[in-house]
Amino acid sequence: MLTEQKARITRSAGEWVAASGEAPMVRELAAVVGVSSSSSIAYHLRRMREQGVEVETRGRRSGRCPYCGH
Template sequence: MLTDRQMRIIRSARDWVAEYGEAPSVRELASAVGVSSTSSIVYQLRRLRERGIEVETRGRRSGRCPHCGR
């Protein structure tokens, strides 16, 4: 079962793509969800990936594996 925040993240990302035609950055996604901490969004995105739900974001690439974060 997904948390309310995870559902808001998924919904906000979907709405962003529909409106702007591209995935939101983590910062834009945090703003859309109403969260001031981008690390909270990153944590939730990691939790969603662990459940097999990929929410695409755009921005700088860290060189880390997009699946495990290493």
């Protein structure tokens, strides 16, 4: 089960993709959700991935596997 914050992140990311045709960057997602820290969004995205919920974002590639994070 997702918390209200995580549900808002998921909903906002989906709305962004529908409106612009591409996934939001973490900073853009933070602005839309109303969070001042992009690291907070990154934390929530990481926790959601651990729970099996994928939210697509775009940005700098980390060289990590997009599925498991390694």
